[in-house]
Amino acid sequence: MDILTRLAYLVIRRRRTVVTVWVLLAAACAPLALALPDRLGPGGFDVAGSQSYQVQEALGRDFDGGAADPAVVLLRGEDAAAAVPAVTAALEDVEGVLAVRPGLGFGGQEAGPGRAYLSVALAGGQDDQVRAAERVVETVDEAVPAGVTADVGGRAALYVDVNAVSKKDLERAEIVSFPLTLLVLLLAFGSLVAAGLPVLLGVASLVVTLGLLYGLSLVSSLSIYVTNTASVIGIAVGIDYALFVVTRFRQELRHGLGVEDAIARSVATAGRAVAVSGLTVMVALGGLFLVDVAGFRSMAIGSMVVVALAVAAALTLLPAVLAMLGGRVDRFTLFRHRPTTGEGGGWYRWSRLVMRRPALFLAGVVAVLLACAVPLLDIRLGQPSASTLPEGSGPRTVMEQVQQDVGPGAAGPVEVLVPTPAGAGSAAGSAALQAVASRAEQVRGVVSATVAGASRDGTVGRVVVLGNSVTQSAEGQETIRLLRDALVGAHDLPAGVLVGGQGASDLDLTSRVNSRLPWVIGTVLLLSLLLLTATLRSPVLAAKAVVMNLLSVGAAYGLMVAVFQWGWGADLLGFTSEGQIQAWVPLFLFCVLFGLSMDYEVFLLSRMREEHARTGDNEQAVALGLEHTARTITSAALVMVTVFAAFSSSRLLAFKAMGFSLAVAVLLDATLVRIVTVPALMRLMGRANWWTPRWLDRVLPRLEAVAPPPAVITLPDVEAARTTSRT
Template identity: 40%
Template sequence: MAAAMGAWSARHRKTALFGWLLFVILSAFLGGLHGSTEVADSEAMPGQVSRAARILDEAGLTAPASETVLVQSATLTADAPTFRAAVEQVVAGVNGTGRATDVRSPYDTGAVSADRHSVLVQLDVKGERKEAVANVTAVLDAVAAVQEHHPDLTVAELGDASSGKWIDEQFSSDFTRAEWTAVPLALGILLIAFGALVAALLPVVLAVTAFVAAGGLVALSSGVLHTTDSAGSVMLLVGLAVGVDYCLFYLRREREERAAGRDSATALKIAAATSGRAVLVSGVTVVVAMAGMFLTGIAEFRAMAYATILVVITAVLGSLTVLPALLSMLGDRVERGRLPLLGRPRRRSTATTGGRFWNAVLTPVLRRPLAAALLACAVLLGLAAPLLTMRTANLTFRQQLPAGNALVAVSDKIEAAFPGSPAPASVVIKAADIDSPAMTAAIADLRARALAGGRTHGPVNVTVHPEQNVATVDIPLNGSGNDATSVAALKSLREELVPATVLRVPGTEAPVTGRTAGSHDFNAKMTGSMPLVLGFVVVFAFLLMLTTFRSLAVAATAVLLNLLSVGAAYGVLTLVFQHGVGASLLGTAGVGAVESWVPLFLFVILFGLSMDYHVFVVSRIKEGHDQGLSTRAAVAHGIRSTAGVVTSAAAIMVAVFAVFGTLSMQAMKQMGVGLAVAVLIDATLIRAVLLPAVMTLLDERNWYLPRRLRWLPDLSHGGSVPPTGPGPAVRGADPTAPDSGPTAPDSGPTGSEQARHRRIGV
């Protein structure tokens, strides 16, 4: 298929090129015209949180964006005239904006700290989330004006709308910075890899256009499958990495064949039949691995998976069609724009053997494969060891934001003055008659038990909506919001207090929602779905490798090596972000937990992306073996001849992922660092040490396929390309010696091999 697509594109260059441009422009235009439909609160979270959101939606009610204004003095108490004046100015100023409702004075609600040096003014910002985020600016300005008039007091605001405003602005800023940093980084690495401006620009241009087209398609289809802001970030992250890598694999093979003396048409056909096939298999692996995330049943994961699938399909399509068309048009002009020093033509032996560095690494591995395998496994298991202590959680607002952030400082002050979770649990009650005496008594009983129970505290706020027969009871939980104390308080509320009070009234629903409830339900859903997703991805990867290479050993090796690299990445993630080891180097600190969605997301992404290298490298090894090399010699030649392109591809992926490790949000940092570390490990310890060591130890057993499995479809290219390496005469050659590179073609294929060549036009 890859060969046929490349051949068609080379014959219909203008059609392929202008068809791609039209596709990108139309996708972007129509997507922008349609706009994005984002995941609603009722589908964003599972469990009781989702049910509570649906009850409010069906009743036409929206949970208000609540805000809190802290007024605090180190010397004055809440009864001092100056203190009271500042509080009254806050209430008047906020009311004067016309953007807030239900402004509550602490002297009415009793929200005064135990030492009476701090009070909380509580209010709701008008509008749903986006409107509230826009409206909160006026409220913040009013609070800032009071602070300016009372410099001896602390007057600061914190809440859903103000934190949402900061997050939205920071997310946009980070996303823009990532775009403007990742693209030049990728281009710089490609300039080093190719030494020519035109060759370096092609992969970047194709990757960026693939991302633009996929973004338009995601927006266009978001009415059916809703999207999220994080899905866009993931799409950029993965799209740029795989788009550049796919083009790099293809382009380097075409350049290598030209350097070996092939004519332009033959070089392009060989690249299509080999690297093109590796790109296709890799793309299919990423797509199906990402499809496993649909099994979680979580809307944000579905959005991430869908966006990633679209960008990968688009990148594969561009690599297999537009790139061959461009290479056919450019020919050797792709080497134009050579740069001083970097632009010197590579020696053929260096281009195909990896140079001195990779020879120095690979030679001892091939001479002592058992020792190399044991040492690599020991290092990987050591890196993975902290995984045993991993704790996952939906990180709180304070954990997500960088240390020293102004909002975090306000949160810390509120927490110190008013111990307990700053975000209350909310009991959403739907009854047949919310104003009935039985329900009124049950709600009062719930309030009294919550205040007396010891796991929750006041103030408990009750809001009744008689027309909709819905009420909400907001109950602050003890603890920080996602620690064991908060979880115990949530369980007590759900399993003891609510069933013993409001649920005793027939025909009543009372799901408990809030930040702690959301984190708990999300983690429970993740824990339940993770074995299913992991099993799906592992089984599919095994079957794909088995079908692609028709070998049990290759398929099993691929899965086991991937599991080792993922485990090592998990260990580093736990060590840095949970325990804080080296976190200061990334501008952060240990937060005691890993974001709950990150491990599963990393597993799925890495299992897909690691196939980039695995399929590319093992295809080259099998190609050499099919052309007559012994397994040991094929491993030596395959690893050496792909070392350069794997190094370049890994450097690009690590650079792009590392950019996300510099962003402000903790979850983005964890995702970026986890991916960067995993790819670095995969391209070095796995591909350069463990893979050649294991394949050398297995020797001819690498290609074993039981008789009962020989019915499997043959997706291997086998002898479908002209020989590019030494022939059978070198079966006894020392594979540990530096490879001198491909020799001139032998007398050529015969019999069935010739027929296979004719079928793909080589």
């Protein structure tokens, strides 16, 4: 008896204790889950050690009221100029504000009639600045006189609005997705009780996850995005895992097994597929740690914890509840599905059709997936500007007004720090600063470069550079690259020049993602291949699964580029494309999609392996495996698509792109890949599907379990078996 079977019987014997423990745990975690948002950091996407990070640190530490990304207050109205002193005085008392200066911080008022700007330098790192920006917004709203309107912009204020919008969108998505998910489950099961079990599992694992994350937040900084990612992933996998186990349990009851044996078999088969799938998802998500950025670590931690708890709930809480319900799992049945019928079923006949022309079906699907993936060749990564926020938001209003009054580059000036050991005010120091400014003005895309002061000890000078493009645009990012090429390390300029600022921070994050992405992909592919080989006992099946997953992920990426970069269907989805994809989205999507795609692969191939062990016939195993799992896979995919589609309604472009891409990828994976390419490839590979070198079989850990064939019962025993199942 393997470990999962022993676990199942233990849970069955201690069913009330297991349920009580989960209820108490959820009850204890619920208030912590509600308090979690107050413990999360609002930023977490600065790149430690980068040039932009060093510039930000130096400005806050060594300059009087300096900041690479100041908050910008825009006052509008006839009395805007008169309101400046009162607003300035109020802001100077705000915690986290280093200094308040008139204008945009690089000379003059820079505003037309009826408008005034204030530049507010904020202290600390990204998280501290965002918290300070929240206080700035509140203070400005209270200090501005009647007749004057005020908006706060800048990168820190952008994060404030992004976090607020994402929180509201998350709540709305959860409200929308749960009833739709319940409807899908009801259609899948036909029974209210059976349909409610996956929702119970998803909610329980998510609540406990958020409570545990509160505990982690006490010892480590977590990004606010952890709640979004944990919710999206947790709801989807929690419901899917429960769907797998409950479906198998009902099948075993129909085969005549008693309740306890049906639970044990379900945990040993579907439960094992759930465990391996969850482990694969966590391995894939672990790739985010290789980027070494706090925000990515937070998303990885939250997602991995919720997946681990979803697996734990599927293997403990769910069997305990099923043991209590027994045959009553089908109570309140609204309609009945025709049970899977083996060789007479529709999916069996479909798989046989595919296997009669495997090369034709395979070529057709691969052609479609490759065609969908073509736009990926044109992908451009970047960071969002305030234009991605809803119209009328403070940061977007300020950005648009600054661009109108001063120019596109003024919304995110480039900060250049120049070492001046002799003193910035000395002849040598002044000459060095002017040389840097002059060289900067020769760079393509630069409008002006102005010497804007020095550090308190005079050993570092500051040059502010304005470009002719928004710093987050492709043109603006190219200007920053050219500036670094021209200024950093130039033999005729001072050594140690640093180029930072808002746009440079975005460039550093994008560069970090680009440089680590190959390592993430390679590590995830290798670990997934090893895990699947151990699970399926077949290097051929494992390699096939990895290649098919890459095709479906590539297709999803291509469609994402076509929609969110090229703008296809943008009006239909209600957004305006910035001509690029936010840098963190493809990285996070790869880890999530590659892991989630394995859910269906492991569930399907595990059942095929069971049938092959029973029949010894490759084609029969493929056909029966698909017949017994296709309806479940389709239902599970529909659940995921429903959840992800609800999150794609977000007003934030990054989360909209993420929800859309996840929904499309799951849809492609569960249809074209699982029900077409899998039977086609299994037919073409034949006996090679089940081949394992002897040396490999000896060294691989034993993760697979092949269940014995269903019990054979005679007709007189059927009613007795049903009576047992009802008890």
